[in-house]
Amino acid sequence: MSIKIITDSTSDISIELAKKLDITLVPLRVIFDDREYFDGLDITNEQFYEMLVLSKNLPTTSQPAPEQFLPYFEEAKANGDTAIVITISSKLSGTYQSALIAKDMTEYADIHIIDSLTVTLGLQLLVRKAIALKKQDLAAEVIIEKLEEAKTRIQLFALLESLEYLKKGGRLSGMSAFAGGLLNIKPIIEVKDGVVNLAARARGMAGGYNKLTELIKQDKGIDNTEEICIGYSAKKDNMAAFIQYSKDTLNLHEYIESPIGSVVGTHAGPGVCGFAYFKK
Known part of the structure; x- marks a missing residue:
């Protein structure tokens, strides 16, 4: 009997890293016109x-079917293992619901599904927290309790090149997107209570870094005893400047660096700088 940690691909943990961390990844899908890809697997x-x-039409994204969770749940049942499943926010995707359906299909009580109320770098932090707690040989109930508390302290901000992709995907109102397109205004979004909000606007990328630092400092600040995750979509050059700025202004030393994958990238677009941490 052991504890198995399962998450979905919007954690932006690569397949190679998942093997290293000894966790299971269930992929979401990205659809370009009539061609479907499994996030992180075949693209x-x-x-x-x-x-x-290059695409004229924005691709769409799709949650995993309950059947994608089933083999892992059946395996846990057969071995008498405990499965702890941590999913993308239920307010952003039906992945959590699919996992619940799969649990019902398995008819096994020792499957515990946690709605992270976050995504990408924030979800990755919660998964890494689960791994760290598991290494402490804590009971499953204690790990679950600690994860439910930890998820309330995760803060995720992202500086975007534009709101174009969020607007196209219907994740933000048209007016917010319109305002974001003016005069080199860079939007900063946050994931709060499981949904995406526009947190601030700034003039240019340098102004964006400044504003982002301000937001982090005014929001209880970073708990430096926990891990920090910094990520980027497509263009790493934006992030290099952002990391340097964070080192100078937030006294940032240790952090995990993570590319942002195709499901989140569909809605956020290229050129994103993301910053996830646990609040004090």
């Missing part, structure tokens, strides 16, 4: 962003 980040920029 690389590089291929995805190239296709995204």
Whole structure:
């Protein structure tokens, strides 16, 4: 009997890293016109962003079917293992619901599904927290309780090149998107209570870094005893400048660097700088 940690591909943990961390990834799907790809499996980040920029139509994204969770749940049942499943926010995707349906189909009580109320770098932090707690040999109930508390402290901000993709995907109102397109205004979004909100606007990327730092400092600040995750979509050059700025202004030393994959990239677009941390 052991504890198995399962998450979905919007955690932006690569297949290679998942093997190293000893966790299971269930992929979401990205659909370009009539062609379907499994996130992180049969399309690389590089291929995805190239296709995204060239595509006339915004691709769509799709949650995993309950059947994608089933083999892992059946395996846990057969081995008498505990499965802890951590999904993308239920307010952003039906993935959480699919996992619940799969649990009902399995008819096994020792499957615990946590709605992270976050996504991408924030979800990755919660998964990494689960791994760290598991290493402490804590009981499953204690791990679940600690994860439910930890998820309330996760803060995720992202500086976007534009709101174009969020507007196209219907994730923000048209007026917010319109305002974001004016005079080199860079939007900063946050994931709060499981949904995407426009947190601030700034003039240019340098102004964006400044504003982002301001938001982090005024929001209880960073708990430096926990992990921090910084990520980017497509263009790493934006992030290099952002990391340098964060080192100078937030006294940032240790952090995890993570590319942002195709499902989140569909809605956020290229050129994103993301910053996820646990609040004090």
